[in-house]
Amino acid sequence: MKGLAFIGMMGSGKTTISQKVAKDLALTYYSIDQEIEKDHKMTVSSIFSKHGENHFRESETNTIKQLVAKPNIVIDCGGGVVLNKENIQIMKDNGFKVVFLNREISDIIGDIDFETRPLLKDNHDKIYNIYNERLHLYMEHADVIINNTGCLMTQYARILNEIK
Ligand code: S3P
Numbered sequence: 509m510k511g512l513a514f515i516g517m518m519g520s521g522k523t524t525i526s527q528k529v530a531k532d533l534a535l536t537y538y539s540i541d542q543e544i545e546k547d548h549k550m551t552v553s554s555i556f557s558k559h560g561e562n563h564f565r566e567s568e569t570n571t572i573k574q575l576v577a578k579p580n581i582v583i584d585c586g587g588g589v590v591l592n593k594e595n596i597q598i599m600k601d602n603g604f605k606v607v608f609l610n611r612e613i614s615d616i617i618g619d620i621d622f623e624t625r626p627l628l629k630d631n632h633d634k635i636y637n638i639y640n641e642r643l644h645l646y647m648e649h650a651d652v653i654i655n656n657t658g659c660l661m662t663q664y665a666r667i668l669n670e671i672k
Contacts, residue, residue: 510579510580510602510603510604511535511576511578511579511580511581511582511583511603511604511605512526512529512535512581512582512583512604512605512606512607512671513582513583513585513599513604513605513606513607514526514582514583514584514585514607514609515585515587515589515590515596515606515607515608515609515646515649515650516587516608516609516610516611516646516656517587517611517613517616517635517638517639517642517646518586518587518616518620518625518627518628518635518638519611519616519617519619519620519621519625520587520609520610520611520616520656521609521611521656521660522584522585522587522609523539523584524660525609525654525656525660525667526539526582526583526584527582527584528664529582529668529671530581530582532668533582533668533672534580535580535581535582536578536580536581536582537581537582537584538575538578538581538582538583538584539583539584540568540571540572540575540583540584540585540586540589541584541586543571543574543575544564544567544568544571547567547571548567551624552564552586552624552626553623553624553625553626553629555567556626556627557626561626561627565588565591565592568586568588568589568592568595569592569594569595569598572589572595572598572599573598576598576599576602576604577602583599583604587638587642588627590642590645590646590649591642591645596649605651605652605671606649606650606651606652607650607651607652607653607654607671608646608647608649608650608652608653608654609654609656610646610653610654610655610656611655611656611657612657613635613636613639615656615657615658616635617632617635620635652670652671654667654670654671
């Protein structure tokens with residue numbers, strides 16, 4: 509395994525788990541969103557409003573192409589990377605293991621920051637449609653599925669074993 513890529517819905521806990529896993533497995537953590545924000549010198553929300561979603565999606569693919577060249581990394585993917593099959597293919601072709609972090613929408617709604625998610629900030633209920641549209645993609649692309657039931661850290665040792 510060259511590295512790990514975490515996929516899943518916005519608010520599923522990808523950033524928390526991928527930062528912890530990176531630390532514990534001595535891998536370097538990268539967030540696709542953060543890389544795009546650095547390149548553009550603006551937030552994801554501003555990129556969506558100034559350049560549009562299509563531009564953001566192209567930036568995701570370009571960022572993935574750059575990141576997969578790096579050894580021993582964890583990629584924290586934005587929730588929408590599964591919308592383009594090529595994104596997943598690039599990561600798999602480069603030896604990345606894809607881990608789907610699955611979390612109930614009712615749990616996500618409790619602690620997600622809607623304001624920083626351009627797809628949701630004007631209509632929080634859209635999260636249900638997005639989940640229904642994407643669940644099969646997350647399932648289909650995952651090498652490993654982890655259920656975030658709110659006690660992720662109590663199952664952490666087992667999870668680490670599964671994704672190593
Ligand atoms: C998106 C998820 C976000 C970010 C953008 C679009 C999506 O990342 O990439 O707002 O389409 O699901 P997180 O999953 O880290 O919130």
